[in-house]
Amino acid sequence: MKSDLRIGIAGGGLLGRLCAWRLSLQGHHISLFEASSLERPAGACWTAAGMISPLSEVVATEREVYDMGLQSLAIWPRWIAELEASQGRNMHYRQAGSVVVAHPLDEAELRQFHQDLRSKLGDSSDVELLDASGIQRLEPDLADHFQQGLYLKSEADINNRRLLGALLDELRKNGANLHENCKVQSCEPFRICHAQGTDEFDLVIDTRGLGAKDVFPGLRGVRGEVLIVATDEIKLNRPVRMMHPRYKLYAVPKPNGQIVIGATEIESEDMSPISLQSCMELSSALYALNPAFAEARIVETSVNCRPALMDNLPCVENSPGLLHANGLHRHGYLLSPVVVSDVLSKINQLNQNVA
Numbered sequence: 001m002k003s004d005l006r007i008g009i010a011g012g013g014l015l016g017r018l019c020a021w022r023l024s025l026q027g028h029h030i031s032l033f034e035a036s037s038l039e040r041p042a043g044a045c046w047t048a049a050g051m052i053s054p055l056s057e058v059v060a061t062e063r064e065v066y067d068m069g070l071q072s073l074a075i076w077p078r079w080i081a082e083l084e085a086s087q088g089r090n091m092h093y094r095q096a097g098s099v100v101v102a103h104p105l106d107e108a109e110l111r112q113f114h115q116d117l118r119s120k121l122g123d124s125s126d127v128e129l130l131d132a133s134g135i136q137r138l139e140p141d142l143a144d145h146f147q148q149g150l151y152l153k154s155e156a157d158i159n160n161r162r163l164l165g166a167l168l169d170e171l172r173k174n175g176a177n178l179h180e181n182c183k184v185q186s187c188e189p190f191r192i193c194h195a196q197g198t199d200e201f202d203l204v205i206d207t208r209g210l211g212a213k214d215v216f217p218g219l220r221g222v223r224g225e226v227l228i229v230a231t232d233e234i235k236l237n238r239p240v241r242m243m244h245p246r247y248k249l250y251a252v253p254k255p256n257g258q259i260v261i262g263a264t265e266i267e268s269e270d271m272s273p274i275s276l277q278s279c280m281e282l283s284s285a286l287y288a289l290n291p292a293f294a295e296a297r298i299v300e301t302s303v304n305c306r307p308a309l310m311d312n313l314p315c316v317e318n319s320p321g322l323l324h325a326n327g328l329h330r331h332g333y334l335l336s337p338v339v340v341s342d343v344l345s346k347i348n349q350l351n352q353n354v355a
């Protein structure tokens with residue numbers, strides 16, 4: 001089997017860099033083309049909260065997202081260990097579960113969420129009902145305000161921006177050809193046409209996310225807005241979701257006292273800055289989580305569009321010389337290890353057929 005293919009990858013977001021990293025470790029020669037900066041990619045990967053939450057997500061989506069999410073939860077620790085060993089630093093991958101809470105007035109929402117979870121998964125040992133003492137044990141800073149919740153034990157999260165930076169470092173170390181601010185005009189079998197010319201490869205992988213509309217007519221963007229706040233007043237130990245009849249808020253703690261608050265989900269490809277309404281709703285939901293958040297500082301707002309197909313499920317399509325992977329929607333960090341493994345096994349099959 002050939003292990004030194006020349007592979008061109010269009011799109012240096014989450015899928016593009018993970019594919020590039022894994023393939024470079026196999027000895028292939030990688031060229032990666034990114035339309036924006038590689039240090040701060042323009043894709044959804046940069047805006048995302050980095051939750052790896054199969055249980056929370058299964059309530060509103062297909063069961064296969066949960067099944068694939070569990071497979072990802074088995075792959076991430078291995079990949080993270082490899083990255084940490086090579087980088088000599090912590091990736092802030094945390095498998096400490098997540099907590100779902102609701103104010104007494106919104107307890108019906110919490111009950112409904114639990115019921116939906118049970119109807120999808122049956123009685124799972126991964127789900128624990130929390131009373132006030134359970135909340136005190138897991139999230140002491142929420143204990144004064146919530147008496148009921150759920151603990152979704154197996155869920156994880158990752159410092160996504162650190163991961164993206166680490167993957168870039170690894171690609172540099174492994175000798176990949178990195179082309180930033182280089183927009184790909186078309187991905188063709190064995191060929192990438194880009195702003196600076198045309199390059200030939202043994203294989204082209206298209207991971208342009210929303211930039212691949214020429215290939216996937218049904219591809220659409222789903223706008224998501226987040227706030228990043230900083231506070232010393234409140235400490236969260238894991239992602240927290242708050243049930244509410246109008247908006248579903250999550251708060252994901254990051255290093256340095258920062259917390260990502262998200263996210264809206266709007267059927268629109270508008271990439272303009274966060275609206276006042278979304279900012280108010282996210283802020284007031286956060287304030288409802290704990291009034292001490294009133295003193296938090298908003299350090300960043302971020303908007304992006306999730307690349308989604310009609311069924312909101314990921315898709316890997318391959319043909320000789322060209323492979324497309326897309327449609328991660330709101331599940332990029334949740335599902336990318338499985339999607340990337342699928343891409344790799346399709347390439348290995350192709351390779352074996354050629355050999």
Ligand SMILES: Cc1cc2nc3c(=O)[nH]c(=O)nc-3n(C[C@H](O)[C@H](O)[C@H](O)COP(=O)(O)OP(=O)(O)OC[C@H]3O[C@@H](n4cnc5c(N)ncnc54)[C@H](O)[C@@H]3O)c2cc1C
Pocket residue numbers: 010011012013014015016033034035036041042043044045046047048049050051052182183184185207208209210211212223224225226262263303304305306307325326327328329330331332333334335
């Ligand atoms: C607000 C928000 C919160 C989210 N939170 C989570 C979460 O907590 N957990 C989770 O699992 N997922 C989350 N997601 C979803 C996740 O971010 C996406 O599923 C994931 O980033 C998709 O990965 P991708 O590589 O396919 O696309 P992207 O990350 O969008 O990357 C595509 C890349 O291709 C580049 N590109 C586009 N066109 C071209 C071109 N013509 N030439 C060259 N390069 C091009 C783009 O600049 C971009 O860098 C969230 C998304 C948003 C918006």
